[in-house]
Amino acid sequence: xxxxxxxxxxxxxxxxxxxxxxxxxxxxxxxxxxxxxxxxxxxxxxxxxxxxxxxxxxxxxxxxxxxxxxxxxxxxxxxxxxxxxxxxxxxxxxxxxxxxxxxxxxxxxxxxxxxxxxxxxxxxxxxxxxxxxxxxxxxxxxxxxxxxxxxxxxxxxxxxxxxxxxxxxxxxxxxxxxxxxxxxxxxxxxxxxxxxxxxxxxxxxxxxxxxxxxxxxxxxxxxxxxxxxxxxxxxxxxxxxxxxxxxxxxxxxxxxxxxxxxxxxxxxxxxxxxxxxxxxxxxxxxxxxxxxxxxxxxxxxxxxxxxxxxxxxxxxxxxxxx
Amino acid sequence: xxxxxxxxxxxxxxxxxxxxxxxxxxxxxxxxxxxxxxxxxxxxxxxxxxxxxxxxxxxxxxxxxxxxxxxxxxxxxxxxxxxxxxxxxxxxxxxxxxxxxxxxxxxxxxxxxxxxxxxxxxxxxxxxxxxxxxxxxxxxxxxxxxxxxxxxxxxxxxxxxxxxxxxxxxxxxxxxxxxxxxxxxxxxxxxxxxxxxxxxxxxxxxxxxxxxxx
Numbered sequence: 001x002x003x004x005x006x007x008x009x010x011x012x013x014x015x016x017x018x019x020x021x022x023x024x025x026x027x028x029x030x031x032x033x034x035x036x037x038x039x040x041x042x043x044x045x046x047x048x049x050x051x052x053x054x055x056x057x058x059x060x061x062x063x064x065x066x067x068x069x070x071x072x073x074x075x076x077x078x079x080x081x082x083x084x085x086x087x088x089x090x091x092x093x094x095x096x097x098x099x100x101x102x103x104x105x106x107x108x109x110x111x112x113x114x115x116x117x118x119x120x121x122x123x124x125x126x127x128x129x130x131x132x133x134x135x136x137x138x139x140x141x142x143x144x145x146x147x148x149x150x151x152x153x154x155x156x157x158x159x160x161x162x163x164x165x166x167x168x169x170x171x172x173x174x175x176x177x178x179x180x181x182x183x184x185x186x187x188x189x190x191x192x193x194x195x196x197x198x199x200x201x202x203x204x205x206x207x208x209x210x211x212x213x214x215x216x217x218x219x220x221x222x223x224x225x226x227x228x229x230x231x232x233x234x235x236x237x238x239x240x241x242x243x244x245x246x247x248x249x250x251x252x253x254x255x256x257x258x259x260x261x262x263x264x265x266x267x268x269x270x271x272x273x274x275x276x277x278x279x280x281x282x283x284x285x286x287x288x289x290x291x292x293x294x295x296x297x298x299x300x301x302x303x304x305x306x307x308x309x310x311x312x313x314x315x316x317x318x319x320x321x322x
Numbered sequence: 323x324x325x326x327x328x329x330x331x332x333x334x335x336x337x338x339x340x341x342x343x344x345x346x347x348x349x350x351x352x353x354x355x356x357x358x359x360x361x362x363x364x365x366x367x368x369x370x371x372x373x374x375x376x377x378x379x380x381x382x383x384x385x386x387x388x389x390x391x392x393x394x395x396x397x398x399x400x401x402x403x404x405x406x407x408x409x410x411x412x413x414x415x416x417x418x419x420x421x422x423x424x425x426x427x428x429x430x431x432x433x434x435x436x437x438x439x440x441x442x443x444x445x446x447x448x449x450x451x452x453x454x455x456x457x458x459x460x461x462x463x464x465x466x467x468x469x470x471x472x473x474x475x476x477x478x479x480x481x482x483x484x485x486x487x488x489x490x491x492x493x494x495x496x497x498x499x500x501x502x503x504x505x506x507x508x509x510x511x512x513x514x515x516x517x518x519x520x521x522x523x524x525x526x527x528x529x530x531x532x533x534x535x536x
Contacts, residue, residue: 295422
């Protein structure tokens, strides 16, 4: 019997909704004014779709995860219009506007440092490393608000196992994309933090299956303002640890510097585990407001992920290592 | 210009204009347009307008003197009361959704958190000013004492700016802008006071000399 192989479509082959619409606009414009009138920059922009963001690509056949919560999900509208992404402005509504033209294709993530095989991954490669799962996580911001998001991705340890960290690797350092051309607001004097944004985890934290290498949410590719095309999601830590738009991952010997800790070490520690018993110096962490709610509810230890993560911190003074 | 300021209709027009930010909030609340975190939007907007009206109130005296428009005084009480009005709204949004209307919980919060303490102070200091804003109270207290009491607005404005500064995570540009404006308005008063004192002393000296001469 002849087995017919399906033609392999890559991520880049899928036409995002926006580009599809842009092409229509383009064809319409051609009809009206003729190609000659549209020579120059505009024509180039419209004929080079790979340069434009691909938010809107659908991910079908997602694997369900036992880590998912059954709590009601926050609306897609809220999760895409209430963002802390200082590269695109410090106000919550700014990233949705300012990140629209952010170019996330082509994209590569460089994995380096204390590993047996250093490697650069394209987005296509990343998407084929493991079956994509949907994980509905609670996400708690250090500012006292929270959301429930159906993320898409797979455990970060998939990548780690591929590159094989050496004995010397004790921590993992992450770095976000930074380009003043595309992110004119990403300046320390405007945002109050240094760029590029950097974050880090202890190796065991990074290897914990809950730590997600995330490429999408709500069934589709990550919208730009939510950290496209690839980010980390660590559900038991405050949101700022879940670094967006990653370009570099380094396995390192010592504790790496982290952006908010550099900005204010007194308020933001390296660990930053969600902890209702350890207050931020300026406000309480005992409660949180789910987006859309009027009143606040109690915050859970490790954001409710004690069973999966508490053992990693056994014997540690969580007041000291906040 | 002075005649426009003195016209009673100008004041009657400014009054509803000051309610516009409140009206917009109410409209947005009823049409569900307060954004993903409505409570926060209410808190931030009412806080912003409190600071703006405090600044406007503090602008009156310097502008009166610099532009020689004494009639501006007709608007000072109204602007001050609007600052108090927005401060009340700001306080209620905090007391309700944040503290579940529990005065005990609020007390603990005020005691424990410097940024709440200073914000609460800014609010409380405005209460006696609003209560004694009537002509009757000016008479009862006497102009000088009334004026002394109403200088509490300086402390309230400073506390308000500090409250904002301590609230933000890292983007301090906006609170610092308010801080700079309040600083200019208060320093102008200090300068004005020093000049007046400087003038007053030679005047006294002159009368003394005159009496000696005489």
